[in-house]
Amino acid sequence: MTEPIHAVTRSYDRAQGDLRPVTIEPGFVRTATGSALISAGETRVICTASVQESVPRWLAKSGRGWVTAEYGMLPASTGDRKQRDISKGRPDGRSVEIQRLIGRSLRGVIDFEALGERTIYIDCDVLQADGGTRCASITGGMVALQLACAKLIADGKLQRSPLTGTVAAVSAGIVDGTPLLDLDYSEDSTAEVDANVVMTGDGGLVEVQATAERTPLSRAHLDDLLALAADGIASLRALQAQAVAEAAG
Numbered sequence: 001m002t003e004p005i006h007a008v009t010r011s012y013d014r015a016q017g018d019l020r021p022v023t024i025e026p027g028f029v030r031t032a033t034g035s036a037l038i039s040a041g042e043t044r045v046i047c048t049a050s051v052q053e054s055v056p057r058w059l060a061k062s063g064r065g066w067v068t069a070e071y072g073m074l075p076a077s078t079g080d081r082k083q084r085d086i087s088k089g090r091p092d093g094r095s096v097e098i099q100r101l102i103g104r105s106l107r108g109v110i111d112f113e114a115l116g117e118r119t120i121y122i123d124c125d126v127l128q129a130d131g132g133t134r135c136a137s138i139t140g141g142m143v144a145l146q147l148a149c150a151k152l153i154a155d156g157k158l159q160r161s162p163l164t165g166t167v168a169a170v171s172a173g174i175v176d177g178t179p180l181l182d183l184d185y186s187e188d189s190t191a192e193v194d195a196n197v198v199m200t201g202d203g204g205l206v207e208v209q210a211t212a213e214r215t216p217l218s219r220a221h222l223d224d225l226l227a228l229a230a231d232g233i234a235s236l237r238a239l240q241a242q243a244v245a246e247a248a249g
Helices: 093-107 133-154 219-248
Strands: 022-026 034-040 043-052 066-073 119-128 167-175 178-181 193-200 205-212
Touching: 022 133, 022 219, 034 133, 043 133, 066 093, 066 133, 093 119, 093 133, 093 167, 093 193, 093 205, 119 133, 133 167, 133 193, 133 219, 167 219, 178 219, 193 219, 205 219
Parallel strands: 066 119
Antiparallel strands: 022 034, 034 043, 043 119, 167 178, 167 193, 193 205
C-alpha cells in the first residue's frame, strides 16, 4: 500500500486507499436470469443477465456462445436530466465505449464452448451516478453473470459452469498530487490522472484505462494506482463472493 503524500478530505471520511461503502444485493430483479443492485457510495447500478437460446449469425453452428453488454443512464441519474438514447435515435459515444468495456471484461472469464450456442446479455442501468459507474457495472455485472450461469446449471441447460474466473473493476486517480482509490464525481472531475482498472480474481489485468488531464503520468504514479486498485479489487471480490453465496441460500 502506498503512503499518503498529504492528508486529504474525502467522502465518508475515507483514507486514500479506501473504497466508498459498497453493497451488492443479488436477485434484485426477479424476472431476470441473474441480477444484482450494486451501490458504491452514491452510485447505484442495476445489473441484469438475460439468456437467449441463440447466438449472432456469425457464430451459428459453431458450438460457441456469446456474452455481450449494454449500458445506459436513467434520465434522473445525474443532476441535470439526461436525454434518453432512444429519443436521439442512437446511443451516445460514451455509452457505446462503456458497454464495450463491460462486454470485453466479462468475456475474459467465459469458456464459450462450455456456454454452448446461447447468448447472455448483461444490461447495466445507472439509477444514480456519482463517479465510477463503469466500474460498478463490471463488478455488479459479474455477479449477475454468475447467478445466470448457476441458474442454467440448476435448470439442466449446462453441465458445468462456463466461468473460468471472476472480474471486478475500480477507479483510481491522482488528485492534488495524491493517488486515491475509488473516485467519486467531485474527485474525478478535478483529477490530474483518472484510471479505470479491471482485474481477474487471480490478479490478472484485463484492462487499464488511464488518462492524464494536465501533466503526463509517470511510471511511479501508475504503479501507485495499480497497487491501490489491486487492494480495492480484492475487497470487491470478497463482496461479490458474499453476494453469490447469499443468493445460493
